[in-house]
Amino acid sequence: MSTGWIKLHRKIFDHEIWNDVTTFRLFTLLLLKASHQDGIKINGIELKKGQYIRSYSKLCEDLGYKERRALKKVSKSTILRSIKKLVENGMVTVCETDIGTLFTIVKYESYQGLDGQNNSNYRTANEPSTERLQNDYGTIAEPKQELKNSRIKEFKEEEEERSPVENHLTPSQQIEDKYLSRRGGGLMISPNDASAIDRIIQEQIPLEDIMVWIDEIFDQYRPRHRADGIKSFSYLEKGILDRWHAKNNQPSNISEFKPKKQQDNLSALEAYAKEKGIKFGGGLA
Structure with a gap:
């Protein structure tokens, strides 16, 4: 108009x-x-x-x-x-x-x-x-x-x-924006949400992983009814930490090498002498 x-x-x-x-x-x-x-x-x-x-x-x-x-x-x-x-x-x-x-x-x-x-x-x-x-x-x-x-x-x-301009946002601001956009309601986070975001950052998890996992958690969430939804970042915090732990503790496909137990050299000589009828320490048995 x-x-x-x-x-x-x-x-x-x-x-x-x-x-x-x-x-x-x-x-x-x-x-x-x-x-x-x-x-x-x-x-x-x-x-x-x-x-x-x-x-x-x-x-x-x-x-x-x-x-x-x-x-x-x-x-x-x-x-x-x-x-x-x-x-x-x-x-x-x-x-x-x-x-x-x-x-x-x-x-x-x-x-x-x-x-x-x-x-x-x-x-x-x-x-x-x-x-x-x-x-x-x-x-x-x-x-x-x-x-x-x-x-x-x-x-x-x-x-x-x-x-x-958004490239200059701090990691916490980027995480906050991502959370608010996916939550789909409200314009501000609670003090508890802010604390949960700070704890995630202190874990030194790569920001790229955090952003991907936020989307993943929201995409996989199945509401039980129309009023159900992810209302707290603490829910995301647990999911992100679970994924971070799993990423850093993946089972290895290489089995641990365990060297065979070697016999003592003296015991090996004694067994050989006995087998050949040689008195151990010199002379015939």
């Missing part, structure tokens, strides 16, 4: 997200797309003022950028980190739904209130309401099941979409 306007305070220059291009663009996008009134319904979910629903894969497309002549998408892990930063700074709250993530701009009314003016001026007055909804909410026409399936697919595509 290219009509209407929002208010953006100049104090944004002093905020840490000003120097974080993706996070700043994401926050601006959420401000521009957020509902300007209560009561708008998207697939049974009623939005309040300052709320917006969008899937992570759509946000990757929304924040795409041109590099020379190529159009590049922002990776999902980058989106997740930016959302986490906005949540930690108290700028937005998030809630996962069946049709995407529900974003709520904190203090939206305080920032975007029009000082008594009619909010109908906030957007183009003659823009049809139906068209406005279609423009604002790209997920509205997507079937629920298709969205659920796409959420699973997008997490598996994350590794292929990594941006060059």
Whole structure:
């Protein structure tokens, strides 16, 4: 949507997200797309003022950028980190739904209130309401099941979409991103999860093995019901340690060489002398 306007305070220059291009663009996008009134319904979910629903894969497309002549998408892990930063700074709250993530701009009314003016001026007055909804909410026409399936697919595509900036992440950050993307819910890990990740790193297990085994554990997990899932990194910690132990203690195909017990030289001479009728020590027997 290219009509209407929002208010953006100049104090944004002093905020840490000003120097974080993706996070700043994401926050601006959420401000521009957020509902300007209560009561708008998207697939049974009623939005309040300052709320917006969008899937992570759509946000990757929304924040795409041109590099020379190529159009590049922002990776999902980058989106997740930016959302986490906005949540930690108290700028937005998030809630996962069946049709995407529900974003709520904190203090939206305080920032975007029009000082008594009619909010109908906030957007183009003659823009049809139906068209406005279609423009604002790209997920509205997507079937629920298709969205659920796409959420699973997008997490598996994350590794292929990594941006060059992500190469500078610490091992713990990379493990955290991998875990959050495969878990498929929430933007932050618990203190217990962080401790489990630190313990894994202290084992000096190669990062490549850890990342592969995280995928392997999630892929092999069989939920008992729709609410079942891997909710703690401690579960992954045990699986990773089991695989690390097995890798370093593989049975050898080469049997241990055990030399035959050799007879004492003196005993061998004595036996030979007895056999030949020779008195041991000289003379005939």
